[in-house]
Amino acid sequence: MEHVDGNALAGPLAEFFTFDVTTATGRCVGCGSIAELARAMVYRSGAGTVVRCGTCDNVLATIVESDDRAWIGFRGMSAIEVRRAPVVEERPA
Amino acid sequence: MSDGSAAQVTALGSALQAVPRSGWHVATVAATHRETPNATRLELDVVGWPGNAAGQHLDVRLTAPDGYQATRSYSIASSGSSTRVVLAVDKLPDGEVSPYLVDDVRAGDMLEVHGPLGAFFVWAPVAETGDDRPVQLIAGGSGVVPLYAMAHAHAGADDPTPFRLLYSVRTPDDVYFSDELGALAEASAPLRLDLVYTRRAPEGATTPAGRITREALEAAVIPAADRPRVYVCGSTGFVELVADWLVGLGHDPRSVRTERYGGT
Numbered sequence: 627m628e629h630v631d632g633n634a635l636a637g638p639l640a641e642f643f644t645f646d647v648t649t650a651t652g653r654c655v656g657c658g659s660i661a662e663l664a665r666a667m668v669y670r671s672g673a674g675t676v677v678r679c680g681t682c683d684n685v686l687a688t689i690v691e692s693d694d695r696a697w698i699g700f701r702g703m704s705a706i707e708v709r710r711a712p713v714v715e716e717r718p719a
Numbered sequence: 720m721s722d723g724s725a726a727q728v729t730a731l732g733s734a735l736q737a738v739p740r741s742g743w744h745v746a747t748v749a750a751t752h753r754e755t756p757n758a759t760r761l762e763l764d765v766v767g768w769p770g771n772a773a774g775q776h777l778d779v780r781l782t783a784p785d786g787y788q789a790t791r792s793y794s795i796a797s798s799g800s801s802t803r804v805v806l807a808v809d810k811l812p813d814g815e816v817s818p819y820l821v822d823d824v825r826a827g828d829m830l831e832v833h834g835p836l837g838a839f840f841v842w843a844p845v846a847e848t849g850d851d852r853p854v855q856l857i858a859g860g861s862g863v864v865p866l867y868a869m870a871h872a873h874a875g876a877d878d879p880t881p882f883r884l885l886y887s888v889r890t891p892d893d894v895y896f897s898d899e900l901g902a903l904a905e906a907s908a909p910l911r912l913d914l915v916y917t918r919r920a921p922e923g924a925t926t927p928a929g930r931i932t933r934e935a936l937e938a939a940v941i942p943a944a945d946r947p948r949v950y951v952c953g954s955t956g957f958v959e960l961v962a963d964w965l966v967g968l969g970h971d972p973r974s975v976r977t978e979r980y981g982g983t
Binding site for chain 2: 628629630631632633634636637640646648649662664665
């Protein structure tokens, strides 16, 4: 099965998260590396999706979907860093 | 505060708007155009489309009469605030979605699209990001689509950032956006175009057709010493080969952004 990468998670996960998950960074519990989810490797099949660390191949997350719900597991990630949109301050000219 | 800071604040505001919220939309096919013998360019009118950044993608969902659904991701060749969205789709021999989009879709047909998607594989002008490092784009086959969007946005913004596009393609007939790329290379925004032909080179070419080599890559990309931002898009095999070579040539892995579309 030819894998793709975490960019492909943008659409499926936009159904459940209000932020773009592909630019969120996660720490792999396998090797400790921290990377944007877009840099992970993604293996898809009829059964579901497996997301693996781009550095050590550890399973970071699994996604299984049915018609009316989804099961999203983050078994291999110890933290996810999500950037808030910065507050743009009005400054006098 | 100086005018410069005010301009910076304004630029930051527009950068935030550059990646709008995604959603499902109904797209009407406005025009189709044979891009290459194996690919079609689709111009879609998408009511409610919030605009998109250069390099983003969308998902197309087709529903069969029996309710069976198939969803596939396609890079967007256009960018900006327009609700006219341009795709260029390559036909995969055993595909469920691409043969329909390439051979059967006609103007007036409707599609379900979800997007814009992804904020990782995107480029925005230096006026918005403040990042003035040179940009190296590397495309394998139909992987050129999001990179063409970046080069087009670069020219449209008359952005001074040095751009270079290395495009690996089977034959001269398989080049996407052939006329447009030629015109972009002549525009005032700096773009250098390098083509590598893997199956058949044009007549009079000095380099015979063949797979790209590490040496050819090194000769045709901005050197690591110039700290370029690099965007690589193509088949999984192409992207991983090129990304490994880039790191071996001294490029910072954090400055190399990749997008893999899978097999072939």
